[in-house]
Amino acid sequence: MFVVECKCVVKGFAEGEPLISDTPINFLTMIDTENGEIKDPNHNLYGKTLKGKIFVFPNSVGSSVGAYMLYSLKKKGSGPLAIICSNRMDITTASGCAISNIPAVYLKDNNLLQVLRNSRTMTVDCEGEQILIYQN
Amino acid sequence: MELTKSEEKILDGSEGEIHAAAYRVLLAIGRATEAEKLVPIQWAHVSGVNYNTIGDAGVNFLQEVAKGAHFKVRTTINPMGYDRSKPNALSENFLSKQMQIVKSYKQMGAMQSFSCTPYEIFRLPRKGTSVSFAESSAAVFSNSFLGLMTNKESALSALASAITGKSPYSDLRIEQSRTPKVALKCKGITMNSETDYGLLGYLAGKISKDSCIAFSDLKSEMDMMFAKAISSGLGTSGSCGMFTSGNMSKSESIAIDEDEISKAKDELNTDEDGDLILFGSPQLGLSELSYLHDLIAGRKFDRKCIIFCSRYVHNQARKIGLASKVESSGAEFMCDSCMCLSPLITRDNTDSIITNSVKGAYYMKSSNRVGVALKDMKTLVKTYSE
Numbered sequence: 381m382f383v384v385e386c387k388c389v390v391k392g393f394a395e396g397e398p399l400i401s402d403t404p405i406n407f408l409t410m411i412d413t414e415n416g417e418i419k420d421p422n423h424n425l426y427g428k429t430l431k432g433k434i435f436v437f438p439n440s441v442g443s444s445v446g447a448y449m450l451y452s453l454k455k456k457g458s459g460p461l462a463i464i465c466s467n468r469m470d471i472t473t474a475s476g477c478a479i480s481n482i483p484a485v486y487l488k489d490n491n492l493l494q495v496l497r498n499s500r501t502m503t504v505d506c507e508g509e510q511i512l513i514y515q516n
Numbered sequence: 517m518e519l520t521k522s523e524e525k526i527l528d529g530s531e532g533e534i535h536a537a538a539y540r541v542l543l544a545i546g547r548a549t550e551a552e553k554l555v556p557i558q559w560a561h562v563s564g565v566n567y568n569t570i571g572d573a574g575v576n577f578l579q580e581v582a583k584g585a586h587f588k589v590r591t592t593i594n595p596m597g598y599d600r601s602k603p604n605a606l607s608e609n610f611l612s613k614q615m616q617i618v619k620s621y622k623q624m625g626a627m628q629s630f631s632c633t634p635y636e637i638f639r640l641p642r643k644g645t646s647v648s649f650a651e652s653s654a655a656v657f658s659n660s661f662l663g664l665m666t667n668k669e670s671a672l673s674a675l676a677s678a679i680t681g682k683s684p685y686s687d688l689r690i691e692q693s694r695t696p697k698v699a700l701k702c703k704g705i706t707m708n709s710e711t712d713y714g715l716l717g718y719l720a721g722k723i724s725k726d727s728c729i730a731f732s733d734l735k736s737e738m739d740m741m742f743a744k745a746i747s748s749g750l751g752t753s754g755s756c757g758m759f760t761s762g763n764m765s766k767s768e769s770i771a772i773d774e775d776e777i778s779k780a781k782d783e784l785n786t787d788e789d790g791d792l793i794l795f796g797s798p799q800l801g802l803s804e805l806s807y808l809h810d811l812i813a814g815r816k817f818d819r820k821c822i823i824f825c826s827r828y829v830h831n832q833a834r835k836i837g838l839a840s841k842v843e844s845s846g847a848e849f850m851c852d853s854c855m856c857l858s859p860l861i862t863r864d865n866t867d868s869i870i871t872n873s874v875k876g877a878y879y880m881k882s883s884n885r886v887g888v889a890l891k892d893m894k895t896l897v898k899t900y901s902e
Binding site: 387388389390404406408409410413420439440441442443444445446447448451452455456467468469470471472473474475476477478479484486 | 537540541544545547548549564569571572573574652667669670672673674721751752753754755878879882883
């Protein structure tokens with residue numbers, strides 16, 4: 381087990397499988413709020429869903445309305461368990477998570493993303509500002 | 517982030533759940549941007565008005581918020597889904613949901629601006645004033661050209677600031693953070709049209725990881741049309757909220773070439789041609805309308821052409837006779853709304869559109885799912901009018 385340090389933005393606790401995006405996310409154009417699927421055909425996670433996953437991405441980009449997409453996902457039961465931003469926690473993601481009670485953290489050092497890649501499951505402990513990584 | 521005692525009380529619910537939720541949002545974005553405290557803002561511009569973007573969850577959410585909150589500062593709002601003065605073929609459901617959204621914002625005290633270019637309509641505060649602008653193109657424009665101070669806010673963070681009159685003192689609200697660390701060198705790149713400026717902004721947004729970036733080869737004085745184009749391009753692709761122009765000797769530089777611009781263009785320009793011409797993302801102002809009028813010079817468009825602009829700008833143009841002159845080309849005005857996620861343009865009624873806007877091209881392609889031919893206004897008028 382590894383421990384990765386993080387900074388807390390929205391409090392909470394979540395345990396589950398990660399879904400890792402290497403590229404930034406535009407929540408308005410890339411995510412289907414009905415089922416949490418990544419609907420952008422040019423995205424490398426096209427067709428995968430963030431529903432029930434710990435969604436890891438660098439930061440969100442583009443539309444300011446993206447915050448409402450996180451809220452819609454949560455209302456429809458298609459939201460992520462938690463969010464980890466590997467580059468920086470942007471305002472769209474932070475505000476969307478705050479209104480939707482989705483635990484949200486960002487990595488202190490984005491090189492730590494490599495450690496996250498090696499995990500099948502992880503625990504995001506926002507209060508303790510740490511992510512516990514399990515390899516099997 | 518430290519809250520004052522009175523702020524803590526509101527967070528704990530002394531003024532009700534809506535105000536507490538607004539403070540929870542401010543606390544989260546304060547933590548995200550490592551703010552020390554909250555500061556007053558003088559103007560909030562809120563996005564999340566078009567039913568096509570926020571959906572049923574948004575409609576119900578705003579209805580609840582409106583029951584428990586009233587805006588503390590001047591609050592303007594983004595475009596909605598259609599032009600209120602024109603008939604349309606939208607469903608009863610769309611119309612009633614859209615009207616509910618408008619009602620909620622009105623109830624909270626928003627100005628009925630329905631514009632993504634509030635800086636062209638309302639009196640501007642002094643340079644250095646803290647504001648909270650959600651519309652990405654307006655945030656970038658206001659930081660970069662007007663000296664206003666805002667982070668690249670979200671629909672919900674600007675809403676929280678409208679309710680509380682406060683925003684975290686962080687990032688682009690602090691003078692020292694407004695100096696870019698990275699400069700883009702764009703020497704040798706063709707910069708003739710608004711579309712070129714839009715593409716440069718779009719590419720820069722993809723490259724930049726910071727909230728402010730420099731263009732070392734651009735002059736800080738630029739045509740209003742170019743300024744709006746580069747701001748909206750930057751806001752579309754990135755998380756960057758500001759740019760500066762001119763040589764920044766202390767910053768790290770990255771050179772970009774024509775190839776990268778072409779790649780960005782290829783990504784957006786999916787079709788050679790289209791059956792509908794769209795102008796106005798951001799909504800056109802008087803300067804762009806008069807430029808369009810000069811280009812048309814008595815010609816007529818050979819296909820349908822829609823111009824999105826705010827009702828305010830449209831009324832001004834009407835008063836001075838510019839609107840009717842532009843209309844004589846066959847183009848029609850569409851107020852209160854914007855091409856991005858317009859419910860009026862879908863794959864069912866349109867195969868592909870032609871636009872000069874990089875932001876418009878991006879949303880038409882990825883959200884409205886129609887083909888796009890990206891051409892600057894001059895080329896477009898020349899090609900599609902006679």
